Amino acid sequence: MALLTIRNLTVRFATTAGTFTAVDGIDLSVDKGEVLAIVGESGSGKSVSMLGVMGLLGDTATVTADEMTFDGIDLLHLTAAERRRLIGREITMIFQEPIASLNPSFTVGFQIEEVLRLNLGLGRAASHARALELFRAVGIPSPEEKLHAYPHQMSGGQCQRVMIAMAIASNPRLLIADEPTTALDVTIQKQILDLLMKLQEDYGMALILITHDMGVVAETADRVIVQYKGRKMEEADVLDLFEAPRNPYTRALLAALPENATGDRLPTVADFMAEAGQ
Amino acid sequence: MIRFILGKLLYLIPTFLGITVVAFGFVRVLPGDPVLLMAGERGMTPERHAEVAAQLGFDKPIWMQYFDFLNRLLHGDLGNSLVTKKPVLTEFLSLFPATVELGLCAILIATLVGVPVGVLAAIRRGSWFDQISMTTALIGFSMPIFWWGLLLIILFSGILQWTPVSGRISLMYFFPSVTGFMLIDSLISGQKGAFLSAISHLILPSVVLATIPLAVIARQTRSAMLEVLGEDYVRTARAKGMPPSRVVGVHALRNAMIPVITTIGLQIGVLLAGAILTETIFSWPGIGKWMIDSISRRDYPVVQSGLLLIAAIVMLVNLLVDLTYGLINPRIRHK
Numbered sequence: 001m002a003l004l005t006i007r008n009l010t011v012r013f014a015t016t017a018g019t020f021t022a023v024d025g026i027d028l029s030v031d032k033g034e035v036l037a038i039v040g041e042s043g044s045g046k047s048v049s050m051l052g053v054m055g056l057l058g059d060t061a062t063v064t065a066d067e068m069t070f071d072g073i074d075l076l077h078l079t080a081a082e083r084r085r086l087i088g089r090e091i092t093m094i095f096q097e098p099i100a101s102l103n104p105s106f107t108v109g110f111q112i113e114e115v116l117r118l119n120l121g122l123g124r125a126a127s128h129a130r131a132l133e134l135f136r137a138v139g140i141p142s143p144e145e146k147l148h149a150y151p152h153q154m155s156g157g158q159c160q161r162v163m164i165a166m167a168i169a170s171n172p173r174l175l176i177a178d179e180p181t182t183a184l185d186v187t188i189q190k191q192i193l194d195l196l197m198k199l200q201e202d203y204g205m206a207l208i209l210i211t212h213d214m215g216v217v218a219e220t221a222d223r224v225i226v227q228y229k230g231r232k233m234e235e236a237d238v239l240d241l242f243e244a245p246r247n248p249y250t251r252a253l254l255a256a257l258p259e260n261a262t263g264d265r266l267p268t269v270a271d272f273m274a275e276a277g278q
Numbered sequence: 279m280i281r282f283i284l285g286k287l288l289y290l291i292p293t294f295l296g297i298t299v300v301a302f303g304f305v306r307v308l309p310g311d312p313v314l315l316m317a318g319e320r321g322m323t324p325e326r327h328a329e330v331a332a333q334l335g336f337d338k339p340i341w342m343q344y345f346d347f348l349n350r351l352l353h354g355d356l357g358n359s360l361v362t363k364k365p366v367l368t369e370f371l372s373l374f375p376a377t378v379e380l381g382l383c384a385i386l387i388a389t390l391v392g393v394p395v396g397v398l399a400a401i402r403r404g405s406w407f408d409q410i411s412m413t414t415a416l417i418g419f420s421m422p423i424f425w426w427g428l429l430l431i432i433l434f435s436g437i438l439q440w441t442p443v444s445g446r447i448s449l450m451y452f453f454p455s456v457t458g459f460m461l462i463d464s465l466i467s468g469q470k471g472a473f474l475s476a477i478s479h480l481i482l483p484s485v486v487l488a489t490i491p492l493a494v495i496a497r498q499t500r501s502a503m504l505e506v507l508g509e510d511y512v513r514t515a516r517a518k519g520m521p522p523s524r525v526v527g528v529h530a531l532r533n534a535m536i537p538v539i540t541t542i543g544l545q546i547g548v549l550l551a552g553a554i555l556t557e558t559i560f561s562w563p564g565i566g567k568w569m570i571d572s573i574s575r576r577d578y579p580v581v582q583s584g585l586l587l588i589a590a591i592v593m594l595v596n597l598l599v600d601l602t603y604g605l606i607n608p609r610i611r612h613k
Contacts, residue, residue: 023603056516080522095517100510104609105532115518166518208486 037221098159102151109147157188301585357579375458377564384487396499417492444561543599
């Protein structure tokens with residue numbers, strides 16, 4: 001049985017100019033321990049669909065679906081309290097901007113120990129010890145010292161490691177990583193990805209990786225969903241996708257990679273979509 | 279940290295000098311002659327007038343008077359009142375607790391009401407509570423204090439007879455002033471009903487004085503909160519499964535308070551200005567009323583030194599706010 005199953009997910013935003021449909025009928029399922037990549041350009045609705053699953057969208061958003069279940073639990077009809085028992089424990093999420101994602105007014109130690117104390121019911125000493133353990137697990141240098149640091153005293157890569165440590169603190173079954181490396185240095189990107197993949201294996205959790213980087217997809221994912229303008233264009237095993245992309249948009253994305261360039265000019269998505277008549 | 283404080287203090291010197299010029303100049307720009315006012319209705323002969331003026335140093339050129347003033351100031355002498363002959367500092371110190379009591383009470387009301395109202399308006403943005411509270415805040419902010427004070431006196435003291443009209447405590451009670459703070463003194467005195475009487479005298483002027491700061495704090499809290507609620511770290515707190523009370527009350531509020539604390543600090547100046555009107559309306563024997571009385575008596579030393587003392591207090595409070603800022607905002611904490 002799939003861990004997370006979503007059928008016909010739609011997210012609409014009420015704007016002053018009327019209703020805007022950001023996600024339009026997406027189907028998606030993730031198995032236990034699987035790595036699913038969702039690719040697409042900016043505005044394709046990949047982050048919004050996952051924020052919708054987490055219940056993190058604001059009041060202006062309306063999330064509907066024919067089915068949305070996590071391990072048999074219906075996510076559509078949860079009370080706020082029931083949702084909080086899942087979110088942050090069973091399903092966790094990390095974000096694109098690690099420094100902005102941490103609260104500037106509290107030490108990172110406070111922010112991770114808060115998860116341990118409130119979500120797992122650990123005492124002060126136990127949560128401190130566990131936080132230290134987690135900081136070591138995500139490779140933060142001199143963790144004892146760093147527990148007392150504020151986010152602004154750490155680098156982006158270190159902040160993302162803190163975010164990851166918080167996300168794995170409760171042994172979640174699903175981790176959603178929303179462009180976790182986009183805001184980071186190229187050298188750090190690789191380290192963070194490797195860390196995520198290692199933890200995914202160690203903890204046996206499913207991972208949904210949202211990205212616009214085909215290179216990241218090739219390196220990490222078992223399965224790929226390609227999204228464009230709020231719709232699913234293609235879903236395939238990672239090898240099949242790179243070998244024989246079926247959808248013109250997928251071909252466009254692959255052709256637009258600089259390393260695949262053949263002519264003088266990089267083709268754009270528009271070239272392919274015009275050809276496909278979409 | 280000490281370096282930081284010293285640096286800030288250094289900045290205060292030119293500001294302070296500027297204030298001496300304003301304080302000295304302001305009272306002399308007003309028409310009216312302090313010597314003639316001292317004489318009262320009987321008037322005085324030109325010879326006697328010249329004699330008194332010379333005694334007080336008013337015959338010297340204005341710039342010499344200013345430097346005399348500065349010179350005495352440097353020696354810690356703020357001068358004596360022309361009317362009571364008592365040192366300005368002594369008078370100030372005896373009246374200041376009354377103003378502090380009123381001001382503290384007002385800022386407490388303004389903060390304890392303004393911050394929760396602002397937070398609630400922000401998290402229920404667009405609701406009837408938001409709209410009503412923010413409209414009320416705008417009205418409160420635009421309200422002329424003296425008129426508002428009189429309205430409240432008419433309603434609560436006149437029609438409902440819930441509170442006394444003026445003063446700090448009922449004439450029934452008499453006890454020595456220990457701290458100068460009526461609430462504390464009435465408690466220590468142990469006299470039955472004295473404390474309640476002090477509170478009932480304090481409540482109306484405090485509300486009047488709190489009105490404008492309350493409106494400013496509520497509006498500032500709302501806008502700071504709205505900004506903070508859209509931040510990524512608030513989303514993270516939600517993603518961690520934190521209950522809404524903790525997301526708002528801990529994660530958002532701590533950050534939203536940074537600009538609000540500055541606002542509260544800046545309100546101290548507004549408060550002292552407001553105290554002048556409020557104390558006059560309620561005959562509250564504090565430095566506000568003292569200043570108004572001294573201005574009408576053209577009591578030059580009291581007005582110029584009193585202004586200086588008030589300005590020094592405002593500057594000191596602003597310095598303290600700068601320091602608290604570092605406590606609450608780790609990004610600008612000074613090592």
